[in-house]
Amino acid sequence: MEFDEYLRSKKIDAEAFKKGDALRYQEWSSLFETMHPESFTAHKKFLINETRRRYHLNEE
Template identity: 45%
Template sequence: MNLRAYLIGKKIDPDRLKSNESDLYKSFNIIFSQMHPDSFTAQKLFLINKLRRKYRLEKEPEENAVKQVKKVKPKIVPRLK
């Protein structure tokens, strides 16, 4: 897992973070490459929450969205002779 995928998972826009706060992004990248993602989250939790509010990742419309189809119930017809 790289920092970009981690930030997307935390709903932070990595492109906006990198362009606006490049020094912070570089330091995060160095630290993230040296430790487990859970340890990184525990260590930087308060910063991550502030960044999530500041650089919120806008959801892109899903192109592969499948429409829900109504299930058709079979009609039971009695066979009486």
């Protein structure tokens, strides 16, 4: 699974996240490559929720 796919599954707009907080996006992307998606979710659970609120993916 790619990081952008993961973000989509968590209803986070990857492009808006990348533009709005490039440093955190890069940090998470690098970390995601070294971890299983479930471990990443457990590790960043509260930050993922905050990020989802800020960069919510509007699915049509």
